[in-house]
Amino acid sequence: DAGITQSPRHKVTETGTPVTLRCHQTENHRYMYWYRQDPGHGLRLIHYSYGVKDTDKGEVSDGYSVSRSKTEDFLLTLESATSSQTSVYFCAISPALAGVVDTQYFGPGTRLTVL
Amino acid sequence: SQELEQSPQSLIVQEGKNLTINCTSSKTLYGLYWYKQKYGEGLIFLMMLQKGGEEKSHEKITAKLDEKKQQSSLHITASQPSHAGIYLCGAGTGTASKLTFGTGTRLQVTL
Numbered sequence: 001d002a003g004i005t006q007s008p009r010h011k012v013t014e015t016g017t018p019v020t021l022r023c024h025q026t027e028n029h030r031y032m033y034w035y036r037q038d039p040g041h042g043l044r045l046i047h048y049s050y051g052v053k054d055t056d057k058g059e060v061s062d063g064y065s066v067s068r069s070k071t072e073d074f075l076l077t078l079e080s081a082t083s084s085q086t087s088v089y090f091c092a093i094s095p096a097l098a099g100v101v102d103t104q105y106f107g108p109g110t111r112l113t114v115l
Numbered sequence: 116s117q118e119l120e121q122s123p124q125s126l127i128v129q130e131g132k133n134l135t136i137n138c139t140s141s142k143t144l145y146g147l148y149w150y151k152q153k154y155g156e157g158l159i160f161l162m163m164l165q166k167g168g169e170e171k172s173h174e175k176i177t178a179k180l181d182e183k184k185q186q187s188s189l190h191i192t193a194s195q196p197s198h199a200g201i202y203l204c205g206a207g208t209g210t211a212s213k214l215t216f217g218t219g220t221r222l223q224v225t226l
Contacts, residue, residue: 031212042218043158043203050212058213059116090157094212101146101207104214106158 003027006091006107014115019078021110023091025071031094032074033104034058034066036087043090049074050098081114088112117142117208119217127223128194136220138204140185145207147187148214149178152201161189191222199224 003026013019023032034046035058045058047066055066063085065077078085089110096102118141128134138147146165150158162171167182175192191198201221205214 033213040218043205043216045213045215048213092158096212098212101212101214103148103160103163104205105160106150108157 004091004093004105004107006089006110008110009108010111012113012115013081015082016080019081019112019114021076021089021091021112023074023076023093023107025074025093027093027095027105028071029093029095030071030098031096031102031104032068033092033094034064034074034076035090035092036060036085037090037109038087046076046089078112081112083114086112086114117206117215119204119206119215121202121204121217121220123220124218125221125223127225129225130195131193134191134194134222136189136202136222138187138189138206138217140206142185144180144182144185144187147178147180148205149187149189150203150205152203152219154200158203194222194224196224196226198222 005024007022033048035043037043044060046064049055049068067075091107092104094102094104120139122137148163149161152158162178164180170179177190180187201219203219205216208215
């Protein structure tokens with residue numbers, strides 16, 4: 001298994017509070033991704049990173065921000081959590097070269113509930 | 116944007132039976148990836164197909180890519196309870212190093 005962990009694995013929070021999810025890898029891969037998975041929508045890309053301090057938006061980036069200060073860590077922040085952000089969040093990593101598609105390896109997921 | 120449609124959405128088969136899951140793209144495929152997800156867990160990479168006509172196998176699972184039809188199929192031979200889960204296909208979007216995913220096929224294997 002690719003060395004990828006997510007923390008926390010489960011979190012319950014209240015509307016309006018900030019939340020930060022962490023993704024940590026030990027593979028030294030360039031690309032890291034944050035997805036959310038919801039019934040009927042499948043996996044949707046939130047943000048991704050192609051290097052330290054290099055990030056870009058995915059298809060559902062509103063309400064989310066990310067940061068990558070080290071190769072191994074990719075943080076996803078919900079500035080002010082809303083109930084619509086209740087979901088399962090997955091981090092993925094990829095050894096892809098710049099602009100080339102390659103296999104993505106997924107973490108175990110974080111189940112977030114916003115009350 | 117590219118869309119991937121999987122069929123069927125769900126499937127119940129008896130142990131020992133064969134089954135096929137299809138993944139059809141609305142645009143040209145730049146690599147096709149198959150993943151399996153057990154309930155409540157992360158996605159496990161199964162295999163990747165890149166060239167039209169390519170076929171790969173892993174244990175009792177075989178995937179094929181028909182590039183002209185913008186379609187891939189995943190075939191499981193002699194299904195077992197361990198095959199149960201959600202199967203997702205993902206495809207390169209041709210932009211950066213991103214994948215788009217289908218909504219998944221839920222497979223149940225009965226004894």
